[in-house]
Amino acid sequence: MTNNFKQTDIGLIPEDWDIIRAEALFNRVSDGTHDTPKKLTDGYPLVTSKYIKNGTIDISEVDYFISKEDYLEVNQRSRVDKYDILFSMIGTIGEVAIIKNDPVFSIKNIGLFKSNSFELSEYCFYWFQSPIAKVYINNSVGGSTQKYIPLFKLRDFPIALPKMEERKKIAHVLSKIQQAIETQEQLIKTTQELKKALMQKLFTEGLNGEPQKQSALGGEIGLIPESWEVVEIKNCVEETQTRNPSLLPNKYIKYIDVSSVSNQSFSVVDHQYVQGIEAPGRARKVVKTDDIIFATIRPTLKRIAKIKSFYDDEYCSTAFCILRCKSKVLDHEFLFQYIRTDFFIERIGKLQSGASYPAVRDDNVKQMLIPLPQLEEQKEIARILSSLDSKIEFHSNNKIQLQDLFKTLLNQLMTGQIRVKDIEFDIDEEWESIPSGKVN
Template sequence: MGLLDTALADGRCWSRVGDCFEVTRKPPGLRVADYKAVPFVPMEAIPQGGQYEPRYDQKPGADITSGTYFERGDLLIAKITPSFENGKQAWVKRLPAPFGYATTEVIPLRPTAAGYDRRLLFFYLLHPEIRSYVSERMEGSTGRQRVPEQVLLDLPYPKLPPDDQQAIADTLERVTLQVDLEEHSARTAAELKRAAMRELFTRGLRGEPQKETEIGPVPESWRVVELGSLCLPTDQVDLISEGDRVIHYIDVSSVSRESLRVETTTEYLLKDAPGRARKRVRSGDVIFATIRPTLLRAARIDEALDNQVCSTAFCVLRTADPEQLGKYVFYAVQRPEFLELLTRIETGASYPAVTDRQVKAQPIPLPPPDEQREIVAILEAIDRKIALHRDKRRVLEDLFKALLHKLMTGEIRVSDLDLSTLEHADESTSSAAEEAV
């Protein structure tokens, strides 16, 4: 049963957002032009998905001729599509001035009285069903639809005592803080990987002197070779003999930008799959996207996708030794320097691209086999760390969605939960709770 169709438990009842919050209005007589600097929040500065604070730009008051007035402590809710649907919203609790201005495409909300926890409304508006309910009531032309203020104010909202509001908001905030921590840890590990790749592919692991090459300094014992010299010929599927075979089709969107893994595929009859020429992939192959904005998105094919089909927007890199040389190639084509080489030769206005031939013609550094194995082992270990943090983040995001639904409806109570395994900043949570009401 959906959230808005649920009969609330524990004697709770439905009210309206407008019974607890109101739209902030500019005070009569305020002359913005009299202020030398006013914090300004453009749409791109508003986070989405659970982070509170936006970025604050500073503008001379005289330069602000339009915008939305708001005050410290307000919630800023994006009202235009697709920003609202994407969950772009902010809580301006650290606004460096009593008031500021934002894009005209937000609605600023503040409590009508003490005791209404801003965080609870902030989290409530992140519920997928709530965003869907409101977006269905947008008005305006296609592509420029907006949420009317009254729709937001009339939105059904659980009526809860202040103590329950704070307890639920504290719980949800603990989870979001942990989500942020896992994302930060994943990004830190990704930065470590980039730094490690710069060192590994230029200095190696043996501490030997370097030599200058066409791709920069590399250890003296290394060679610089064309990528294609390491690759075997690949094959295409035969539509005539295989057209009625069910295949798992790998599109560029199938490869995660974060994990560099094939995370989704689509089943088709081969003859109905997108594109005209279809490339066969084998277990251990490396697929490398050749069209922007997905250039440098790469993945290795595992056994589950052996003998399947990928988009022609991938260059398929197949080696005679996929477990060693193939893994080394997988990391070698992730190097930022490799992308830079390709961006210099890509062509096309709308969708700049490179050809398979151009990809395979690029030079890459090649260490001796034992050093290849060690480099791969180091980078695989970092990738496992990145994947662990991102997997934990996804689990926590699912937990947040489940708790949001069940706590708001009263299906479970905060006292029923044991979140002791969550690492969190107690001081941050309690401080936020004090500011939220």
């Protein structure tokens, strides 16, 4: 036995902590209605488990409304109040949210932990997300077709409970990290919105304030500056090569499959490292640094990436169209930015064929029209947009690091591996104005 720890049903916890079942800790543990009130186009929202995401409930997404009579009837049994915790019981199980404002909705098939203490609710909100709590959840799930956790398992939920001051500090630390994550998310969202607006402006107005003209060839790409041309991509790219890696059976290759490309970061995030003799049959196309690869299977998913030097002279799937720009005509970064625009994707999406695996051909991609400014203007437009990509990447990396920190501390704080009881924090005194719950 580790010093200052004791063994419990859920594992080792500090000696001065208790294990208390949820039913003994909260004012009441219940769930939402099991009935199906009549659906209306307007009225009171009826919230189900699928609307609990990332610690909140997005009422704006709810599309099921009920009458005032049904709302009052449901709330006789399962009224939701400020500081209650909601817990998803069906489908995606274990998502939780704290109610921080007076709610005006009803719930269906959602666990309800009723509390009039923000301090208790906030601590338990994080406890329910902890690895040790997830073990209990996973062991409590039933159902074959649709997974669920029964109400009696929620009532019997074990909660490791320090004294109130330590609970406050644990919740404070985790909430500060969560706030930092949300800040990064907002910065990412704001930068993405700025970039989208800039793309629309730069690709239609350019940099020099020129008069605009309707683009040639039927005006397919809309207004562009007068000095710009409209060309097919194939006129601005070089021929690429194929090679059979099995001809060098013992040589190891890096192979980029469609699943290797992220449509969030627009980069290659993974690859297979195999000997030539074991290479997949699709491993035939040879990529070079600064090539752009565009997935022709389900092209509207935007699996597009620019090849870094790490993958120079390696292989990608035949499900990619490789675009290798003629450097004196078309800047690769300009093309990389343009083909990711919603407008380009919408146009190429109309060329898809096939029901199960909608796809386009390489020729379809290369015959697409693009606007073409002078090379220097291309490079400047690309530089502006790339700088925003760098900012998005910076905040995305910060978010990932903070999420990793949150997971690590969540586990260590909730098992007492890290103690914060003797550390002084400048904690908001919100709890002092809130009636205490069943636990001091």
